[in-house]
Amino acid sequence: MCYNICVLIWVILTCHVANSFVCTDPEIVTRDEWGAKPPTDVENLTLPVPYVVIHHSYIPAACSTKEECINDMQWMQKYHQQNNSWCDIGYNFAVGGDNRIYVGRGWTAVGAHAPRYNSRSIGIVLIGDWTDILPPESQMLAAKQLINMGIRDGYISENYKLIGHRQVRETACPGEALYKEIQMWPHWIPNPDEEVIPVVPLDKEDLKPDPREDPDASLASEDNEIKRHSSTDKDESTSRSIKHT
Numbered sequence: 714m715c716y717n718i719c720v721l722i723w724v725i726l727t728c729h730v731a732n733s734f735v736c737t738d739p740e741i742v743t744r745d746e747w748g749a750k751p752p753t754d755v756e757n758l759t760l761p762v763p764y765v766v767i768h769h770s771y772i773p774a775a776c777s778t779k780e781e782c783i784n785d786m787q788w789m790q791k792y793h794q795q796n797n798s799w800c801d802i803g804y805n806f807a808v809g810g811d812n813r814i815y816v817g818r819g820w821t822a823v824g825a826h827a828p829r830y831n832s833r834s835i836g837i838v839l840i841g842d843w844t845d846i847l848p849p850e851s852q853m854l855a856a857k858q859l860i861n862m863g864i865r866d867g868y869i870s871e872n873y874k875l876i877g878h879r880q881v882r883e884t885a886c887p888g889e890a891l892y893k894e895i896q897m898w899p900h901w902i903p904n905p906d907e908e909v910i911p912v913v914p915l916d917k918e919d920l921k922p923d924p925r926e927d928p929d930a931s932l933a934s935e936d937n938e939i940k941r942h943s944s945t946d947k948d949e950s951t952s953r954s955i956k957h958t
């Protein structure tokens with residue numbers, strides 16, 4: 714009895730010391746809440762998935778309030794649907810600098826974020842450009858909590874493998890700083906292709922890469938989208954969105 718009480722006190726104190734992040738689920742912002750447009754098509758994942766793929770958004774830049782992050786979600790969805798002709802925002806989830814989780818395609822739909830891995834992974838973007846600096850610790854913790862939620866609820870395999878986008882496609886994503894960081898996260902593996910069935914057909918949404926994520930990619934087609942965005946959206950997030958151009 715005393716032992717149980719002591720354990721309970723220890724857990725409460727540990728949660729408190731860790732700023733409660735490790736003991737509670739992060740706040741989830743539903744598609745309705747961020748004003749998502751409906752997907753034009755949905756393909757179901759086979760669950761649980763064996764991979765988690767980490768991304769940065771590069772553009773838009775980091776958001777720190779719910780209002781800013783909602784604006785970023787809407788902009789990314791518009792970019793992916795209109796510029797990339799994808800059926801929805803590419804990622805399964807996005808983690809904002811406000812430590813909230815924004816639902817993209819969610820736990821059960823195949824994403825468009827990592828060629829050959831889309832149908833076997835959950836794609837998580839940490840909104841921001843993490844080339845030179847790391848996301849705030851709390852944003853990274855929210856991403857880890859999301860992965861743990863996925864394991865707990867049966868969407869991600871317990872023995873999942875964690876990789877960065879650049880490990881499956883030529884891209885700078887998830888940014889040099891974040892890529893170094895995730896190599897220290899649980900379940901990261903260095904050579905995912907060694908684990909993949911040799912011939913995996915590309916998904917139809919793999920055919921067009923996402924230049925928005927990559928500072929080295931051609932931004933020719935993206936420029937039009939960014940200009941259109943900036944001319945129709947005058948709030949603060951617009952200037953954040955175009956800071957890289």
Ligand SMILES: [Zn+2]
Pocket residue numbers: 767768769826878884886887926
């Ligand atoms: Zn990426």
